[in-house]
Structures are given as structure tokens and as C-alpha cells.
Amino acid sequence: MKHMNTHNKSDNSSTLAGKKIWITGHRGMLGSALIRSLSKEGANLLVASSQELDLRNKSEVINWIDKNRPELVFHAGAKVGGIYANATLSADFLHDNLMIQTNVIDASHQFGVSKLLFVASNCTYPAKAVQPISENALLTGPLEENIRSYAIAKIAGIEMCRAYRKQYGCDFISVIPPNLYGPGDNYHPQHSHVVAGILRRAHEAKVSGQHELSVWGDGTARREILYIDDLADAMKCLMAANVTDDLFNAGSGHDLSIAELATLIAEVVGFEGRIVYDNDKPNGTMKKLLDSSRIQAIGWCPKMNERTGLQRAYKDFLALLETQGHGGRL
Numbered sequence: 001m002k003h004m005n006t007h008n009k010s011d012n013s014s015t016l017a018g019k020k021i022w023i024t025g026h027r028g029m030l031g032s033a034l035i036r037s038l039s040k041e042g043a044n045l046l047v048a049s050s051q052e053l054d055l056r057n058k059s060e061v062i063n064w065i066d067k068n069r070p071e072l073v074f075h076a077g078a079k080v081g082g083i084y085a086n087a088t089l090s091a092d093f094l095h096d097n098l099m100i101q102t103n104v105i106d107a108s109h110q111f112g113v114s115k116l117l118f119v120a121s122n123c124t125y126p127a128k129a130v131q132p133i134s135e136n137a138l139l140t141g142p143l144e145e146n147i148r149s150y151a152i153a154k155i156a157g158i159e160m161c162r163a164y165r166k167q168y169g170c171d172f173i174s175v176i177p178p179n180l181y182g183p184g185d186n187y188h189p190q191h192s193h194v195v196a197g198i199l200r201r202a203h204e205a206k207v208s209g210q211h212e213l214s215v216w217g218d219g220t221a222r223r224e225i226l227y228i229d230d231l232a233d234a235m236k237c238l239m240a241a242n243v244t245d246d247l248f249n250a251g252s253g254h255d256l257s258i259a260e261l262a263t264l265i266a267e268v269v270g271f272e273g274r275i276v277y278d279n280d281k282p283n284g285t286m287k288k289l290l291d292s293s294r295i296q297a298i299g300w301c302p303k304m305n306e307r308t309g310l311q312r313a314y315k316d317f318l319a320l321l322e323t324q325g326h327g328g329r330l
Helices: 029-038 058-068 083-088 090-110 145-168 194-207 228-240 258-269 306-324
Strands: 002-005 020-024 044-047 072-075 115-119 172-176 179-181 212-216 225-227 247-249 274-278
Touching: 020 029, 020 058, 029 044, 029 228, 058 090, 072 090, 072 228, 090 115, 090 145, 090 172, 115 145, 115 228, 145 172, 172 228, 179 194, 179 228, 179 306, 194 212, 194 258, 194 306, 212 258, 225 228, 225 306, 258 274, 258 306
Parallel strands: 020 044, 020 072, 072 115, 115 172, 172 247, 179 225, 212 274
Antiparallel strands: 002 044
């Protein structure tokens, strides 16, 4: 376990400066972005790797919180993956996420954490929710089949925060982002999310001289994407704000078709071949654009445009290749 003391106080850090803040999942894409953002706030950041602390183990979590006594918790730690990973590892996604969030949320209540922010997912909303999707759409219809186990686990986390808020008066709230991308993403060939998956395949097609880039689905499904550092800033805003709602969407406010996204990624990567669509693979939910007016009302809005964000993501991907010594391949 490491204490990360930061002293560079920013102008708006009054509520976070000097606080003991636990970031779960700090080595993941979101956790790393939270550290980048919170390191400017003069906070005392508490982190523990999965080797040091298994969040699925109740007694380990209780002992760790008892020892370190965080005041605020950013609960970003979770088992995550794309459509393929969710479809093939559904039991793992359901079990691990239920265990992780139950242990963290309950122990945070037991040891008097002042405020907890739980990171949920846009797949918690019904597959055919009215667009753009407001927070009130939760639990109003059937879920997307391919990611149902993960979605149910995340819904349970949202409802757990609500229940502890109602029964015990805990200041536990949740945030729902859209598809995320940026530095620290997972570029696994099967288990990655949409941006990382297309980016990797576009790069591999370029370096191997292929003339075609294959993309899952028919290209018509639409996705709202958000740069990871924008989500970290949204979470910092929510943690500092005195809010009465317990669930907040945090999206970019517009979406792209998979075809538009693939074209943009190909341009950023420099792949000049043809993009083809694999109709045998699932589209996933056809459209899931979030209504983020609730969080915008408390002063947050995203700053990163897609092309610049994707350029930074690709630079990070190339650096990862370099460090792992694969000469242009992972």
C-alpha cells in the first residue's frame, strides 16, 4: 500500500486538499486518470495493487479500510471488458463485480467514509431506452443480452449506493459514463472496448500492409465516446459538489456511428486501406446516447475533441508497444 502525498494545490481544490482519498483500480485506465487529476489537488491519495489487496475478499477490504481510514472513495476498480469478453466470461463478470463493490461499499459505510463515488456503466440502461438516455431510464426495460451479467452487477452497485444512502444516510452516489478511451486502455485482441479494439486492428493492418480493416457489425450502431481524463474531471466535480441526486450521466453529448469512428481511427493511425464490416459479429445496442444535463448543471463539461483524444490514445498505444518490445505489434 502506498500513500501518495501531493502538494500542488489548485484553485478549486478546497474540498479535496488534505483529504485521504482512496482510488480503487488505480492501475486501470480510469484509476490512472484519477491519479493524474487528483495529484494537482493537494490530497493524500491511497492506493493498493490487486496483489496487495484483493477487493473480492471481504476481510482483506475491511482490514485495509480499518488501517487506512479513507475519507473519500473513488470506486473505479472493476472487472471490465468489451462485448466478446462479457459474452464469454459472464459468470466471472457477475461474480467478481458483485463481490468487489459489495465489499468496498459496505466497508466504506462501516468505517465512516464521508463520500463514495461508484463508477457504473451505460450498459445498465435498457437496450431500447429513449434517446438521449436520462438517469430515470434505469430499470425501465430489458438489457442488451451480450452484456447482461456485467450490467446487472453494475445496477446492483447503483442500487446498493442508493440503499445505503436511504437507510444509513451515507453520501454514496454513482456516475454513468459512455464508452471510454485514452491513455492506459486495454488493447487485448478479444477483451478490449470498441475504440481500443479498432485502434489496435487498424495499426496491425497498417504495419502488416493489409488492404482491408475488418470491423465488427455493419457499422451503423452509434457510440458516444469520452476521453478518460474528461471522466476523471467529472468525478472530481461530483465529489466536490454538494448534490441531492444520487446518479449522474457524464458523456460528451454526441455520438458517432461505428463506421464514422472506424474512419476517424484509420485516419489517426494512418491506415489507408478499405474498411469492411463483419455482419456475422454483433452490433451491440444500436444507440446509447446519454443525457448529461444533470452533471452539466453543476458545472462540468468535457474538453477533449475526438480527433485529438484519439491521437493521444494512439501515441499511448505506440509507447506501450515500444516498452513491451514488440516492434509494432502487441
